[in-house]
Amino acid sequence: MSENQVYMFDFETSYNQFYIVGDRMDDAPNAGDENDDERLIVGKNALTVITESYGHIRGEIQILSKERTDLKLDDFDHIVEGGWVNESGKLELLNCPNSDVALSVKLTAGKYKVRIYTSGVEEDMEDDFESTDRYVIEVWPSTDLKLRVIKQIK
Numbered sequence: 001m002s003e004n005q006v007y008m009f010d011f012e013t014s015y016n017q018f019y020i021v022g023d024r025m026d027d028a029p030n031a032g033d034e035n036d037d038e039r040l041i042v043g044k045n046a047l048t049v050i051t052e053s054y055g056h057i058r059g060e061i062q063i064l065s066k067e068r069t070d071l072k073l074d075d076f077d078h079i080v081e082g083g084w085v086n087e088s089g090k091l092e093l094l095n096c097p098n099s100d101v102a103l104s105v106k107l108t109a110g111k112y113k114v115r116i117y118t119s120g121v122e123e124d125m126e127d128d129f130e131s132t133d134r135y136v137i138e139v140w141p142s143t144d145l146k147l148r149v150i151k152q153i154k
Helices: none
Strands: 005-012 017-021 040-042 046-050 056-063 078-086 090-094 101-106 110-119 134-141 148-151
Touching (some): 040 078
Antiparallel strands (some): 005 056, 017 046, 078 110, 090 101, 110 134
16 A cells, blocks of 8 residues: 545434444444444444434545654544454445445555544534534554544543
8 A cells, every 4th residue: 555545425324423344344333332432432343433413424534554643633623543453455434324335445454543533513513414523534554453532522
């Protein structure tokens, strides 16, 4: 993986969550299980992203060759990262609860770190379905699979 790749996404989901999986959805944890405050729940083969929006999800996913170190903390409301073992060589974003594929990207099977940046969070949203939150997801090869909150939403 030599060049960085960027993919935009825009889809509908429910229950304030969506999933990052390989090709198996069976181990995706649900919101309310654990780590809701961190806004990322790590399962065996899947990650659950806790969202502000109950419906419309938009953003981008960046497949990187290495970790980006120039974090701009002021640009985001929340930043969290966690490890993911990808056995399939595929990355898919799935909605909830139907597990419809919103985006599919080819990867090399292996261990990855996934960092999720959340911005546009409003405390008094008038419409949960059309909220202003936006997500930037970075994925790069890594053996560090620990869950870490870099910036906590206030």
